[in-house]
Amino acid sequence: MLEIELCNIKMKNPTMLAAGVLGSTAASLNWVARSGAGAIVTKSFGLIPNKGYSNPTTVEVTGGIINAIGLSNPGVENVKEELKKLSGSVPAVASIYGANPHEFSVIADRINGEVDAIELNVSCPHAMGGCGAAIGQNPQLTADIVRAVKEKVRCPVFVKLTPNVTDIVEIATAAEEAGCDALTMINSLGPGMKIDVETARPILSNRFGGMSGPAIKPIALRCVFDVYEAVNVPIIGVGGVTNHEDVLEFLYAGARAVQVGTGIMYHGPGIFADICAGLEKFMAEKGYKSVEEMVGLAHL
Numbered sequence: 001m002l003e004i005e006l007c008n009i010k011m012k013n014p015t016m017l018a019a020g021v022l023g024s025t026a027a028s029l030n031w032v033a034r035s036g037a038g039a040i041v042t043k044s045f046g047l048i049p050n051k052g053y054s055n056p057t058t059v060e061v062t063g064g065i066i067n068a069i070g071l072s073n074p075g076v077e078n079v080k081e082e083l084k085k086l087s088g089s090v091p092a093v094a095s096i097y098g099a100n101p102h103e104f105s106v107i108a109d110r111i112n113g114e115v116d117a118i119e120l121n122v123s124c125p126h127a128m129g130g131c132g133a134a135i136g137q138n139p140q141l142t143a144d145i146v147r148a149v150k151e152k153v154r155c156p157v158f159v160k161l162t163p164n165v166t167d168i169v170e171i172a173t174a175a176e177e178a179g180c181d182a183l184t185m186i187n188s189l190g191p192g193m194k195i196d197v198e199t200a201r202p203i204l205s206n207r208f209g210g211m212s213g214p215a216i217k218p219i220a221l222r223c224v225f226d227v228y229e230a231v232n233v234p235i236i237g238v239g240g241v242t243n244h245e246d247v248l249e250f251l252y253a254g255a256r257a258v259q260v261g262t263g264i265m266y267h268g269p270g271i272f273a274d275i276c277a278g279l280e281k282f283m284a285e286k287g288y289k290s291v292e293e294m295v296g297l298a299h300l
C-alpha cells in the first residue's frame with residue numbers, strides 16, 4: 001500500500017532519512033534502514049575531510065533546533081568505504097557538497113555506482129568556504145552544478161533547495177532545466193541564532209545556524225506547493241515532519257516522498273515505523289489504495 005517509485009527507484013514507503021541526522025556511518029544508516037525508513041540519505045560530504053565548527057554546534061529553541069555543524073565529514077574517500085558497508089536493504093542516497101561545479105562533479109564521479117541516487121546540497125545555511133546556500137541562491141550556478149554532475153553519473157540526481165531565497169520557483173526551474181531528476185526541499189531555514197541570557201553571548205560557536213523542526217514546516221509546505229505548480233520533476237518534501245499527518249500535508253502539497261531529520265532527535269528512528277503505521281491506517285479509513293493518489297491533492 002505504501003510503496004512508491006521515485007525516479008525509477010522502488011521504495012517500500014515514502015519516508016526517507018534526511019541528510020545530516022544519523023547519516024555519518026554505515027552502522028547508523030543501516031540502523032535507520034532496519035527501523036523502517038523507505039530510503040536513507042548520508043550526511044553531506046565533500047572532497048576532503050572537514051572538521052566543521054567547534055562545539056556547541058546545536059541548540060534547542062521553541063519549535064525545533066538551530067545547528068551550525070559546518071558540514072563536518074571525513075571526505076569522499078572515507079565515506080566511500082562506509083557506503084560499501086551498507087546493507088542494501090533500502091535505496092541509499094549520497095548527499096554531496098562542493099564549492100563549484102568541478103568539485104561537485106569530481107565527488108559524484110568517485111561515488112558513481114555506489115549509491116542509488118545523489119543529492120546535491122547547494123543549500124547549507126552555515127557552510128564554510130562558499131559551499132553553502134550562496135550556491136543555491138544563484139540559479140545559474142545551481143544549473144551549472146547540475147549539468148556538471150549529470151555529465152558524470154547515470155544515477156538520478158536530486159537538488160536540495162534552500163528556502164532562504166526571494167523566489168524558490170526560479171531556482172527550482174533552473175535546476176529542472178539543467179536536467180535534475182528530483183528536487184528536495186527544504187534545507188534548514190535562516191540563519192538564525194539563540195543568545196544565552198546569563199552571558200549575553202550567542203550560544204553556537206558559529207553564532208548563527210540553520211533552523212529545523214516543526215516550526216519550519218509551514219514554510220517547507222509552501223515551498224513544495226509553489227514549486228509543484230511550476231515543475232514536472234518529483235519533489236521530496238522535508239522540514240518539520242514528526243508524524244504521519246505532517247507527511248500527508250507534504251503529499252497533498254505535491255511531494256512524492258518525505259524526509260525526516262529533527263523528528264528523529266525527538267522520537268528516535270522508530271519514527272519511521274510510526275509514520276508508516278499512521279499512514280496505512282489513514283489510507284485504509286479513507287479508501288486510498290496508493291500514496292500516489294494523494295500527491296498534489298491540495299491543488300485541486
Ligand SMILES: Cc1cc2nc3c(=O)[nH]c(=O)nc-3n(C[C@H](O)[C@H](O)[C@H](O)COP(=O)(O)O)c2cc1C
Pocket residue numbers: 018019020021043044058065067069071095121124160186187188211212213214216238239240241259260261262263
Ligand atoms: C543536525 C543537522 C544536520 C544537518 N546536516 C545536513 C547535511 O549535512 N546536509 C543537508 O543537506 N542537510 C542537512 N541538514 C538539514 C536537514 O537535512 C533538513 O533539510 C532540515 O533539518 C529540515 O528538516 P527537519 O525539520 O526534518 O530536520 C541537517 C539538519 C540538522 C538538524
